[in-house]
Amino acid sequence: MPSLVASTPQELQHPNMEMESKKKGKERGGTLKSRLQCKSAEAAKTDGLCFEEMSQWSQSLERLLSSKYGMTIFQAFLKSEFSDENIEFWLVCEDYKKIKSSFRMSSRAKKIFKRYIQAEASREINIDQKTRELIRRNIKAPTTVCFDDAQKIVFGLMERDSYPRFLRSDIYQALMDSIQISEDVKRK
Template sequence: MQKTLTEMAIKFCCFSQEPVDDVDSWGESIENLLSCKAGQIAFQEFLKSEYSEENILFWLACEEYKKVTSVPEMISMANKIYAEFVETESPRQVNIDSGTRTNITNNISEPNLNSFDTAQKMIFSLMARDCYPRFLKSDIYQAILQNRGKR
């Protein structure tokens, strides 16, 4: 498995369409990591290896949801996010408290741009304190750091 992650990191660095010049800044904060498309992809690959990819997918879906401008699109997207990540037994159910889950469930019929804010903050906090420190020590991040100048 270790070799696979390293190979994946090298492939990511060599074939990524996104600039990875700011790899060093990823280690400064999770915000820096998530503000960069390449960082999001690398973190997602790491989370996939830990079987917790739903966290970043939910966070990214919430970020896209906040950009919605029409009510029909908001309703459609809110229902997709709910069905995929929030609803009990959903395929990629995120780990949020029951009160937050119930609140979203009760209000999903009339969503607004803030419908998922509390849940998104919970998942961000979980990633920041739990997954992110492990990512920084991971073979994938270390391989990306080592290979960043070899393109």
């Protein structure tokens, strides 16, 4: 898995607030879709994005996540489907692995557990009970690998579910078409 830098996770929200937020987002579906299209358009306007790079995104989830533009567009896509907790967790874990201070590692491990792992967490990820309990024990004496099992499960879920949907999405297809047209125009 590629190593990526992530921003610090948002403050914890009450689970009911999270549900209200999702309900409002569904009611404003057009607005969210518009924002996703804007993100895609912003990425397309950059000089760094080309058809060749975008076509590599379809080769593997790792390639998509290793691209700055790919990551941005994939995150926006997941947000539009109300399933961005997986990529958020994966990125937080990548960031967590870079922590050197044992005190900071312990503090961050507890926050990650509370936000993503514990039952009914505000951003609970879909992992089995055995993995959840292993992590509960691991964070008592946290190491850089204490979330690895959960991170692998989440990566697998994204790879088998979200990633193929992303590649079939109208947003990805439209962006591919616009980049290809743009490159064709430049060649003429």
